[in-house]
Amino acid sequence: MERLPAPTRPDLVAADRASFIGPLDTIGVDVFNVPDLTRELRVDASGRISMPLIGEMDVRGKTANEVAAMIEAQLDRYVRNPQVTVNVRNSVSQxxxxxxxxxxxxxxxxxxxxxxxxxxxxxxxxxxxxxxxxxxxxxxxxxxxxxxxxxxxxxxxxxxxxxxxxxxxxxxxxxxxxxxxFQDFLAIAPLLSAPLIVALQ
Known part of the structure; x- marks a missing residue:
């Protein structure tokens, strides 16, 4: 009897699919070497986050990498060569x-x-x-x-x-x-005085 072949490594990894940030998701923002700006943020119901130095930012419908690039661009005025990483910690919008x-x-x-x-x-x-x-x-x-x-x-x-x-x-x-x-008929069947025949497809 022939056995099913074992999957290869690529078979075990699903193709990448863009994941977008939405309202009420929780994201982690890590600003390299700036611990005061590293934090966990919850996206509000309108799709915005708020950070020190930056203020409010609309992140709805954006990927984690896109949000990281937006934060880097805003921090460039305050931090030399900012390096930002954004991770989705909990997603309720996807x-x-x-x-x-x-x-x-x-x-x-x-x-x-x-x-x-x-x-x-x-x-x-x-x-x-x-x-x-x-x-x-x-x-x-x-x-x-x-x-x-x-x-x-x-x-x-x-x-x-x-x-x-x-x-x-x-x-x-x-x-x-x-x-x-048919189930409903079965429920009332004990009440019937004659047999009930139902044609089912």
């Missing part, structure tokens, strides 16, 4: 919403490894009435709302690729009305 017929609907963190199957698994999988062939991803691209319809069973069989999930995506799992109706 999330996907998983809704519909899943066991635990909610908001889940998005990383560069998040795919549709993994997002649904984060929500503890499909509920009793969930339809694996009726899963929709809603996404906004260039201010246009677009939707994609996916079949989880086909993805699991390898028929097509497991699509990547990005921040602010909305994943909705459809509901099987036929199965739900």
């Amino acid at each position: 999330v996907v919403t998983v809704d519909g017929s899943v066991n635990e609907p909610g908001l889940y963190p998005v990383t560069n490894q998040t795919t549709l199957v993994r997002a649904v698994a984060s929500a503890k999988g499909l509920s009793e009435f969930g339809r694996s062939e009726d899963v929709v991803i809603l996404r906004t691209v260039n201010n246009r709302r677009i939707a994609g319809l996916y079949n989880l069973d086909a993805i699991r069989r390898g028929t097509y690729e497991d699509p990547p999930i990005f921040a602010n995506d909305l994943v909705i799992v459809g509901d099987s009305k036929e199965r739900r109706m």
Whole structure:
């Protein structure tokens, strides 16, 4: 019996995907050799941070490297050759919403490894009435709302690729009305005086 080959090192590392800072995220700012300016900051609800010497700065929708470059440019008047490193410590803005017929609907963190199957698994999988062939991803691209319809069973069989999930995506799992109706019939079956026959697809 042939064994599955072991993955190579590149197989174990997901492709890089830009991660953007958003409201209520927490970032760490490290200014080399200036401990008074090194601190942890929480982005406010409008996407701004406030630092000594610099004041307020809009960091919404920027990467950590872009924010570091902005801080360096502002500090250049006060610090000789400033070297700034910015790290995202905690992100609450990079999330996907998983809704519909899943066991635990909610908001889940998005990383560069998040795919549709993994997002649904984060929500503890499909509920009793969930339809694996009726899963929709809603996404906004260039201010246009677009939707994609996916079949989880086909993805699991390898028929097509497991699509990547990005921040602010909305994943909705459809509901099987036929199965739900049958369950409702079963609930009232003890009250019926004659057998009940229901045709299911």
